[in-house]
Amino acid sequence: EIVLTQAPGTLSLSPGERATLSCRASQSVSSSSLAWHQQKPGQAPRLLIYGASSRATGIPDRFSGSGSGTDFTLTISRLEPEDFAVYYCQLYGSSYTFGQGTKLEIK
Amino acid sequence: QVQLVQSGAEVKKPGASVKVSCKGSGYTFTNYVMHWVRQAPGQSLEWMGWINAGSGNTKYSQKFQGRVTITRDTSASTAFMDLSSLRYEDTAVYFCARLPTFGGAFDVWGQGTMVTVSS
Numbered sequence: 349e350i351v352l353t354q355a356p357g358t359l360s361l362s363p364g365e366r367a368t369l370s371c372r373a374s375q376s377v378s379s380s381s382l383a384w385h386q387q388k389p390g391q392a393p394r395l396l397i398y399g400a401s402s403r404a405t406g407i408p409d410r411f412s413g414s415g416s417g418t419d420f421t422l423t424i425s426r427l428e429p430e431d432f433a434v435y436y437c438q439l440y441g442s443s444y445t446f447g448q449g450t451k452l453e454i455k
Numbered sequence: 456q457v458q459l460v461q462s463g464a465e466v467k468k469p470g471a472s473v474k475v476s477c478k479g480s481g482y483t484f485t486n487y488v489m490h491w492v493r494q495a496p497g498q499s500l501e502w503m504g505w506i507n508a509g510s511g512n513t514k515y516s517q518k519f520q521g522r523v524t525i526t527r528d529t530s531a532s533t534a535f536m537d538l539s540s541l542r543y544e545d546t547a548v549y550f551c552a553r554l555p556t557f558g559g560a561f562d563v564w565g566q567g568t569m570v571t572v573s574s
Contacts, residue, residue: 383560383561385500385561392550392564392565392566392567393500393550393552393561393564394564395560395561395562395563395564398559398560398562399560404560404562405562436499436500438500438560438561440554440560440561444490444502444505444516445502446492446499446500446501446502447499448499449499
């Protein structure tokens with residue numbers, strides 16, 4: 349089973365700063381099967397990125413995804429107050445696995 | 456608009472079963488695969504299984520094989536997740552999420568259903 353490891357566990361930044369979140373797979377995966385979700389307390393996850401780099405409908409362009417093979421990155425170019433949440437990477441397609449999450453908190 | 460609406464919170468005793476529903480609206484129900492994912496308090500997300508809403512085919516995580524059954528009622532555009540032999544560690548929020556049969560990711564999620572296992 350492929351394991352997704354996210355880093356860091358917690359990221360403390362200020363509004364306006366750039367956030368870089370990492371997701372590493374235990375073996376090479378298809379880029380077309382890597383997604384990122386955002387989850388706020390008490391809410392369901394929300395799809396941000398699919399296919400490693402495609403933004404979901406309605407997602408602002410400050411969110412971008414990149415990577416291939418085993419290393420993937422979610423970048424938020426300029427943090428807005430509403431971006432502080434937990435972010436999960438997810439593998440989908442032949443298997444369905446989530447990373448343990450990165451909590452993005454206000455510094 | 457497209458939405459998935461789940462049934463309400465449940466409290467069950469150890470050893471009992473729970474059945475959670477997920478009603479889709481605003482889209483063609485049978486064009487999607489419905490997945491079930493759970494989240495224990497303070498934990499990450501854990502995939503449980505899926506049902507192809509069109510064909511009725513299912514696939515379950517090995518972890519839940521034998522305890523979980525996912526079904527659907529196409530006339531009601533509703534999917535169901537039945538978890539049996541409940542244990543304290545099954546206390547979690549259970550989500551449904553749809554995946555297009557033609558490709559894509561979990562693009563719409565239900566609001567979640569809290570299941571508490573308590574004696």
